[in-house]
Amino acid sequence: MFRTLDRPGTGRVLLTLLMLAAPSLALAQGPVLTLDNALQSAQANNPELAAARWGIDIAEGDRRQAGVLPNPELSWEVEDTRNGSQTTTVSVSQMFELGGKRGARLSVAGQDAQLAGLELERQRYALRAEVIGAYQAAVQAQDGLQLARQSLDLSERALRVVQGRVKAGSASPVEATRAQVQLSEVRLELGRAEQALTVTYQQLAAATGAPTATFSRVDGVGSEDPDLPSRTQLMQRLEQTPDMRLARVQIDQRDAALDLARTQRIPDLTVSVGSQYSETERERVNVVGVSLPIPLFDRNQGNVLAAARRADQARDQRNGAELRLRSEVIQALAQWRTAAQEVEDFDRSILPSAQQAVDAATRGFERGKFAFLDVLDAQRTLVAARLQYLQAQAQRSEARVRLERIFGDLSLASR
Template identity: 30%
Template sequence: MIRKWIPFLICAVLGAAPIQALAQTNHNKPLFAVFDAVLKNSPSLRSGVAAVDVAKAGTVQAGLRPNPSASFEVENFSGDGPFSGVNSAEMTLGFTQEIEIAGKRRLRREVSGYNVSIAHQNAVASALSLLAEAYQTYAAYIIAEERLALAEKRRTLADKMHDAVKKRVKAAVASDIQHTQADIEQQTAGIQKARAERDLRNAVLRLERLTATDMTQFAAGREFLKALPTLPTEDMFLSSIADLPQIHLLKFKELQAQRMSELAKSNAVPNPTIGLGVRRLNDADRSAFLASISFPLPVFDRNQGKRQEAHALREQAEFDKRAGELLWTETAKNVYTGLEVAVQNVLSYRDKIIPSAQKAYDQATQGYEAGRFSFLQMLTAQRTLYEAQDDYLSNLLSLHESKAQADFLMGVHRDIVEKTVSLHEGESQ
């Protein structure tokens, strides 16, 4: 994620605004409505929050002391001779308590406390990735609407062209081959329209799954697609990786492994057990107190295996942290490069390719009507224009997918996610 965590993320930004901007504007209000629905309704988010509550319960358990033990013992009764009956019986009531030493309880609580931090970072990362996926899915939905509008326009124009060519053929002004070419264009436009309708239905279904809400709840928001982000410097972008929840998670795992190593050493120290009781001597009609202290002798089991395991886990956590930092740095560089390329591609299509294709189509249409260009030349210019417009939409979608990934890496919506996760913590109790 961006292998897994990045199917993914966040907000549209105005052209003059930095990529980190959070302000809700007329451009991105519909997108924020989608985010709000995801944060309120997503079962995946609630699952992550429940995991935090599970870890907190584990911390409570880890901080509990061992329970005391009570015993009642009767000796020298119902035997032979003087031990018949209960006149010579000895009855003992005692209590024992294991005393944890060497910081075991403190270390247990610290190890368990890191489970809470890890679960919290997992919940935040999951929520951020959900918002990223919501951003990309919403962008795909708007692009699907644009593609359908383009396909409908193409189909309408193809129908008009087909009727016009048909009349020209009947008037013996155009050849049958032009009619065949117009037929092909009309059928192709119909296929493209059907495909665009299917893609729009699929986009709606994906968005409804993510938000657990009917699409009628969301207003149209195609304006935000046209607003291009202002890129930060690459150094600023890469420096934000240190605050990723996945990086924090790896740091917590490393710290937890260190505490687990200390706990394994602490568990090698035997805990004493202190006892206190009272004994009733029936034959002497007297009572007496008794006290005891005991502890295991670390002859065979000195927790050697657990100490070795903890040491290996500590090394593993250190290497995992380093590997994670390298992975996310590589990912960030790829995302930054992809975002730069995506912006340039969109600008090229918007400012150069589409205007040129439109000009060529207008010239070919006018030339065909004036008899200077062939029908095939006009048809080729028309197809080139639609292909350029469709490619523009594809590049626009790629731009917003890259923007979502960049926002994920920069933690654009970390604050609202943190508040949402904290707000829901404890609801499962």
């Protein structure tokens, strides 16, 4: 994730600023996971996305069923079961839907199909954001482990210096005890950093659809956050986001459901044609019947009212979604801007100054000009600055993930 530059203050120079006397331990060798590979693996293997894809076929099945005509009914009836006096009737009945019920059902099913497609698109955006967030967390955990190892090198160096001065009689043994305590604390931090790296690797593997992490490290090159997007451009594209399109289609779907409920008030016509045979008169006659329910009590008024209120609810939900998304975009941009400024300040001045303070305090202690407490204070300041730097990076990545979840690829959304 970091590049070594010859000139401080340009680009990402953290690794240069934190170089210590003892060389850093190399990361474990093995398969390296890139961000592109992680995204491709997630699209192909993530079970939640695979489940969302089935929604398209489910909606297609519902659409087909909505257009199917009612089946005819075959009936057989016997009057007077005594032999020689029976009357047998065989008829076929067909119900004819009136009031445009079939077309209304197809309209509802069509809106459901659009909802399934938009839900899948939103799931893809959410998965992309999840993978990017997990990947950035893994990169930052790697950096945290690297910094913990460098802090360990720094503490070991300080302990060697103190032990040398104690042996020469120019420092108190208490200083050596303090240096040993500092070294123990740094070793604990190193253990926590190693545990955090394992956890982030597993979270990234789960996001890509793998049960365990098969990689030994992630490649930080190319995973850097893009430039801060323009608020104006993002707001202009807000209506095209899956969340807003989904909210609009939900309104259309509720309106179609209201139309369907209204068509249910119109009764359906049933026509029957059959043949009747009487054993008493030994005669066969044709039978024709028509039936139509009388909408005296049940006019589907309750379902119409509920459908109308659901349509109103969908409109309010759409307005709420727009308000929520606008607020989310403003907050994420503010978080991104603040974190990016903090990262720049750390790169340009804070970390170089903290490193210089450690070097100066260590040299002064070696020459007997400073107490070891001054060295410890400078070391703790540097370690705290490193942690704050990683936290600022994490805040910037979190803001990016929040926007990626809404807009998808920000390089495309900001065009």
